[in-house]
Amino acid sequence: MDNSVLWQLSYGMYAIGTVDGQRPTGCIVNTVIQITSEKPVIALSMNKNNFTDEAIRRTGRFTVSILSEQTAPNVIACLGFSSGRDMDKFAGDVFHWKLWEGLPIVEEQAAGYLLGEVIAVHSMETHDIILARLQDAKKGEGKNPMTYQYYHDVIKGKAPKNAPTYQAAEKKENTWVCSVCGYIYEGDLSQEPDQWVCPICGMPKSAFVRQ
Ligand SMILES: Cc1cc2nc3c(=O)[nH]c(=O)nc-3n(C[C@H](O)[C@H](O)[C@H](O)COP(=O)(O)O)c2cc1C
The missing domain is CATH 2.30.110.10 (Electron Transport, Fmn-binding Protein; Chain A)
Structure with a gap:
């Protein structure tokens, strides 16, 4: 199937x-x-x-x-x-x-x-x-x-596990995940300015963890 x-x-x-x-x-x-x-x-x-x-x-x-x-x-x-x-x-x-x-x-x-x-x-x-x-x-x-x-x-949003349509994200190199809302950033997060925040939930870079 x-x-x-x-x-x-x-x-x-x-x-x-x-x-x-x-x-x-x-x-x-x-x-x-x-x-x-x-x-x-x-x-x-x-x-x-x-x-x-x-x-x-x-x-x-x-x-x-x-x-x-x-x-x-x-x-x-x-x-x-x-x-x-x-x-x-x-x-x-x-x-x-x-x-x-x-x-x-x-x-x-x-x-x-x-x-x-x-x-x-x-x-x-x-x-x-x-x-x-x-x-x-x-x-x-x-x-x-x-x-x-x-x-x-467009918003590049994700759904958490409780959503019936949840799909586990494919693991990729250099991918960062917002620990609050699940937004995925691809690339070198350290290149973003210190005041950069998650475009979905407004959390700072420190809330991101490597996938
Ligand atoms: C895009 C998106 C879609 C979601 N769809 C569903 C859904 O259809 N059914 C569901 O039970 N949870 C869904 N969720 C998850 C709930 O919104 C989430 O588990 C929430 O934290 C539940 O909060 P509560 O414990 O206050 O009810 C979805 C979340 C997102 C971000």
Whole structure:
């Protein structure tokens, strides 16, 4: 079986928002799809180790912020590489967000927003397939929804192991990986000025480790 054929599947980029009690929490996924059009149902694939999975299962509701090409990459760095179990991702002013029907949505040029109520969870080995009935939907300010391919090819971003589409990077000579967001720098990092920072998450050169 040639698993690399799976790389030909297309995806988008989404921020999932929910609450842990009163506290907003959430994460990045690339796996939201529309399943039915009448009384629309959407689905997403959520790693069972993600805190967002726990929180959605408890509250039974979540939002989807459909990220656009104009969305700042630090939204992805903040929501996609650390866990709400260890930190408050919505604290501070890393990105703009607000509550919609009591759940957080990302305001950074999202192309649109969906509000879902969980109707079924199908548990797989590593991931829960969460099915939700659409409760509301509204447009955002962003123009071009960000595809997963754009994230990889233009922003040069990576996905962590919890993403269902994770692929281990090929080892290459002189390759440096950002320990926070997984951004890959190819070449001689020491040639960059001292004030150089990761283009995705803004970490300094010292956060990079040789692959
Ligand atoms: C580009 C990208 C795509 C991702 N796609 C998914 C996904 O589809 N499903 C998933 O469970 N996690 C996905 N992740 C990983 C989660 O966002 C990540 O594990 C996050 O730290 C979970 O945070 P939490 O523990 O607060 O829920 C993705 C991350 C990135 C950066």
